[in-house]
Amino acid sequence: MTVQELAEKLxxxxxxxxxxxxxxxxxxxxxxxxxxxxxRLPENAAWFTVMGNINAVAVASLKDAACIVLTDSxxxxxxxxxxxxxxxxxxxxxxxxxxELGLKVAELLR
Amino acid sequence: xxxxxxxxxxxxxxxxxxxxxxxSDVKHKLKQxxxxxxxxxxxxxAMYEGEINMVIHAGGGxxxxxxxxxxxxxxxxxxxxxxxxxxxxxxxxYSTAPDKVRALGFGAGxxxxxxKKCSDTMEIDTKVGKGTTLRMTVLAKKKQ
Numbered sequence: 220m221t222v223q224e225l226a227e228k229l230x231x232x233x234x235x236x237x238x239x240x241x242x243x244x245x246x247x248x249x250x251x252x253x254x255x256x257x258x259r260l261p262e263n264a265a266w267f268t269v270m271g272n273i274n275a276v277a278v279a280s281l282k283d284a285a286c287i288v289l290t291d292s293x294x295x296x297x298x299x300x301x302x303x304x305x306x307x308x309x310x311x312x313x314x315x316x317x318x319e320l321g322l323k324v325a326e327l328l329r
Numbered sequence: 330x331x332x333x334x335x336x337x338x339x340x341x342x343x344x345x346x347x348x349x350x351x352x353s354d355v356k357h358k359l360k361q362x363x364x365x366x367x368x369x370x371x372x373x374x375a376m377y378e379g380e381i382n383m384v385i386h387a388g389g390g391x392x393x394x395x396x397x398x399x400x401x402x403x404x405x406x407x408x409x410x411x412x413x414x415x416x417x418x419x420x421x422x423y424s425t426a427p428d429k430v431r432a433l434g435f436g437a438g439x440x441x442x443x444x445k446k447c448s449d450t451m452e453i454d455t456k457v458g459k460g461t462t463l464r465m466t467v468l469a470k471k472k473q
Contacts (some may be wrong), residue, residue, distance in 0.1 A: 226400060254381075254439035258446070259372055270434045274381075277349030281373045298346050 220244050220308045220327060225265060229313060229323055231288060234295055237307030244285040247324045249317040253278050260284055265324055267317035271295035276302045276310070286310065291316045294299045333397045334358075340380050340390030340405075346432060350378035351392050357402075359396065365469045371447035372401050372467045378440040379405040379463055385430050386410065387461065391467060400449075403465045411457040 223240035226233055233240070241267045245263040250256045260266055260282045267288045268275060276299050279287050286309035289295055295310065303310045313320055336358070338351035356373040376392070383390040387409020395402040412418050418425075419441045425438030445451050448465035455461040 251434055252437035252439070253434040254378065254437040254443060257377060258439055258443045262370075272433055273346050274348060274433060274435070277353065277377070281353060281377055282370075283350065302346075 229309035235303035
């Protein structure tokens with residue numbers, strides 16, 4: 220499944236990285252403590268988090284995650300948006316929480 | 330014949346908007362070279378954590394990276410407050426990060442242990458009140 224398909228199926232709003240929506244999503248991960256996520260976020264995962272700052276973008280990109288999905292309508296900083304655009308890294312937004320979205324991704328990837 | 334590439338970075342203190350730039354650049358360079366992906370992953374984590382620590386605790390510092398076909402060496406040096414108790418600092422979950430930093434998602438107390446796990450060798454030379462120099466090596470072959 221691509222990030223584009225994920226966005227369509229989960230009704231996610233694309234905030235950044237429109238040119239990279241063809242990235243492959245092979246799993247998911249949730250977490251908000253960056254060092255924790257840094258050591259565990261799998262490659263090509265959709266990362267569900269409420270941490271919408273520039274450092275989250277750095278972690279996701281360093282770990283080659285497929286995309287960041289901001290959950291619970293969490294805010295996304297201006298400078299984080301700038302960074303994500305610069306890296307063309309996909310950042311998506313949802314009103315739903317990480318648990319609800321995780322369930323759906325698991326279903327889609329089954 | 331010298332097959333070593335070396336790079337130097339200035340890590341700015343208290344600037345979270347630029348934290349991760351050095352590790353991101355090193356990762357990018359290693360990818361371009363076509364370095365072993367597992368080594369790249371470990372270097373990216375170890376160096377990012379080191380960089381973040383310098384930003385949070387030490388008012389910034391310098392990073393020196395040497396890349397050879399066999400290994401990657403990272404030397405992170407700062408003139409920060411030093412580490413009072415290394416064993417405690419290495420413990421997962423232990424953190425001295427201030428609240429404003431925790432609000433950004435740091436301070437899980439995983440940084441030092443992440444560095445240890447991802448590197449093949451790690452040496453810490455620290456003096457309280459003087460600063461810390463951290464040397465880490467990641468071998469091109471996977472750590473067993």
